[in-house]
């Protein structure tokens with residue numbers, strides 16, 4: 001079965017070992033394509049820096065596809081060490097277009113495919129090195145949106161709701177709980193939706209059972225990562241979920 005990652009964090013070495021379909025080694029050899037592809041959201045540290053582990057000094061992969069927007073692809077092609085990964089064929093950049101669904105396909109040489117259609121969606125976020133994508137995965141059973149970074153809702157609420165309502169399950173930006181965890185920072189300049197605002201925006205949909213909301217991408221200051229915090233109880237009581245390692249969502 002094929003394995004495609006969404007984003008490639010600096011912790012990708014440890015993360016790959018958690019995936020049961022990833023095999024680095026086999027008797028008498030080394031697997032140069034432990035994964036088939038990586039779908040990249042954007043050029044911020046936590047989302048693409050782990051590609052370095054696919055390079056010559058580490059895994060030295062062969063032909064792992066890097067699905068990227070035109071701007072993200074250009075960034076990889078024009079900057080080291082990413083350009084060397086491309087030159088050596090460790091990654092193969094495949095440009096994807098917003099709104100155009102594609103099938104990552106896995107390791108079947110394109111014949112079988114994953115049965116999951118992925119649609120890249122451009123979302124507003126600090127875009128200094130690349131633009132930012134969310135991905136919508138449409139399988140036979142469920143449609144899941146992954147949007148780890150985006151601007152606060154009030155800056156783009158109508159469009160945001162359109163995107164959120166296009167899925168059954170949304171895994172979204174839960175960076176900061178509220179203004180209190182960032183003393184001295186101007187709330188209006190925080191480039192992420194606050195979880196308290198997400199509760200207000202999506203609470204009715206969650207309560208009615210129309211939408212499953214899973215919060216991810218928590219900052220280290222976020223009380224949601226503390227097991228016994230009031231913030232955590234409030235979120236869970238409202239029917240929202242908090243992403244955990246090993247969570248599985250069948251598509």
Ligand SMILES: [Zn+2]
Nearest residue numbers: 042044125149
């Ligand atoms: Zn970001």
Ligand SMILES: [Zn+2]
Nearest residue numbers: 044046148149
């Ligand atoms: Zn991020």
